[in-house]
Structure formats: C-alpha cells, structure tokens
Amino acid sequence: SFFFLMAAQRLECPVCLEVQDGQQHQCREGHVFCASCDSSLRAPRRCPECRMALGPLSQAIRCRSHEERIAALPAACSHCGLATMRGEVAAHEHDCPQRPRACSAAEAGCAWSGLLADKAAHEATCPFAVCQRMMAPLQTEVVELRAENSRLQAQLAPLQAQLAAQGAENSQLRSRMVALEAGEGSEEG
Numbered sequence: 001s002f003f004f005l006m007a008a009q010r011l012e013c014p015v016c017l018e019v020q021d022g023q024q025h026q027c028r029e030g031h032v033f034c035a036s037c038d039s040s041l042r043a044p045r046r047c048p049e050c051r052m053a054l055g056p057l058s059q060a061i062r063c064r065s066h067e068e069r070i071a072a073l074p075a076a077c078s079h080c081g082l083a084t085m086r087g088e089v090a091a092h093e094h095d096c097p098q099r100p101r102a103c104s105a106a107e108a109g110c111a112w113s114g115l116l117a118d119k120a121a122h123e124a125t126c127p128f129a130v131c132q133r134m135m136a137p138l139q140t141e142v143v144e145l146r147a148e149n150s151r152l153q154a155q156l157a158p159l160q161a162q163l164a165a166q167g168a169e170n171s172q173l174r175s176r177m178v179a180l181e182a183g184e185g186s187e188e189g
Contacts, residue, residue, distance in 0.1 A: 011066060011069055011070050011073070013032075013033045013034040013036075013037055014031070014033055014048055014049055015033050015034070015037035015048045016034060016036070016037050018034070019070055019073070020034035020035075020036055020037075020070075021070060021071070021086060021087075021090075022034070022035060022036075022067070023035035023060075023062055023067065024062065024063045024064075024066040024067050024070070025038040025060040025061060025062060025063065026061050026062070026063040026066070027047035027049070027050060027052050027054060027061070028052060028061070029047065029049075029050050029052055030063075031047050031048070031049040031050055032063045032066045033047075033048055033049075035060070038054075038057065038060060039057060041054070045057070070086060070087075071085060071086055071087025071088075072085055072086070072087065073085065073086045074086075075088075075089040076089070077089060077092055077093055077096055077098075078093060079093060079096045079098040079099045079100075080096055080097070080098040082096075097115065097116050097117065098115065099116070100113050100114065100115065101113065101114065101115065101116050101119050103119070103122060103123060103126055103128065103129060104119075104123055104129055104132070105123070105126055105128035105129040105131070105132050108128040108129075108131070108132055109128055110126055110128040110129065112126065
C-alpha cells in the first residue's frame with residue numbers, strides 16, 4: 001500500500017496534482033504532465049516545471065511509459081468492489097452486473113433504476129417500455145411514409161410545371177380558336 005502510494009505520487013501531474021488517466025505529455029527534458037493540463041496551457045506554451053518552450057499541442061510528445069504505469073495502478077470497481085487496474089476499471093464498470101441501469105424507456109418518463117439482472121423483468125411490465133415497443137413499428141412506418149412523400153413531392157414539382165406550361169399553351173390555342181371563329185362569323189355576314 002505504501003509502495004502504491006509512493007508510485008502514485010511520482011505519477012502526479014505537477015499542474016493539477018492528480019494522477020490522471022489517459023495521455024501524458026512531456027517536454028524535451030522529460031518532465032511529464034497530463035494532456036488535460038497541457039491543453040489548457042496558454043501561449044507561449046512552456047513546460048510547467050522547467051519553462052522550456054513546447055511545440056504546438058498537435059505535436060505533443062507522449063510519455064507512454066508514464067501512461068502504462070498509471071494504467072497498472074490498482075483500482076476497484078465502484079459498483080462491485082472488484083480489484084483490478086486503473087487501465088481496466090472503466091471497461092469493467094461499464095459492463096459490471098452491479099452497475100445500476102436505467103429503464104430503456106427512461107426518456108419517455110420511466111424513473112426505474114436497478115441491476116442489469118432485474119432490467120428485463122421490469123421492462124416486460126413497464127408501461128413506458130411496452131408503449132415504446134408498440135410505437136417502434138409505427139414510428140418506422142412514419143419515417144418510411146415521410147421519405148415516400150418527399151420522393152412523390154419531388155416528382156410532382158416538374159409535373160406541376162409541365163401542367164402550367166400546357167395550361168398557358170391551351171389558353172393561347174383557345175384565344176386563336178376564338179379569333180378564328182370570330183373571323184369566320186364576319187366572313188359569313
């Protein structure tokens with residue numbers, strides 16, 4: 001335990017004084033700081049320990065050995081207490097059977113939260129989840145009908161333009177016909 005405490009202190013970021021998971025950056029002299037603190041350094045970017053100029057953040061030098069030592073530190077699952085390493089705890093906690101889960105219908109208003117083992121039984125009788133399952137095919141159909149409507153609207157626009165052009169041509173022909181009929185009537189008289 002003392003060993004791990006000492007190891008963790010040597011891995012602390014000198015800026016935030018925490019042992020951060022994820023990327024660790026270093027200056028050319030080997031001073032290591034977490035990527036989060038590195039990204040918050042203001043221009044001109046300098047090493048927080050030796051003040052040596054740092055290049056652009058996009059060209060930061062990673063300290064993979066530091067990252068590996070942090071990932072190897074002991075950790076425990078916050079849900080079931082399983083002893084593991086920091087580099088593996090996030091993946092375990094995501095899939096931990098003791099992690100509380102929300103009902104799949106939480107967005108619809110269900111406030112249930114419980115263990116994964118109990119989730120299926122809850123959702124089988126949850127009125128919000130039942131309603132969502134019933135609505136899903138209807139929602140899919142609505143999406144399909146909207147797509148079909150858009151396709152038909154796109155086909156309709158050129159037909160309406162064609163109809164308008166034919167209507168204008170029809171009006172011209174009627175006018176000519178009226179003029180011709182009027183001309184025939186004046187020749188008879």
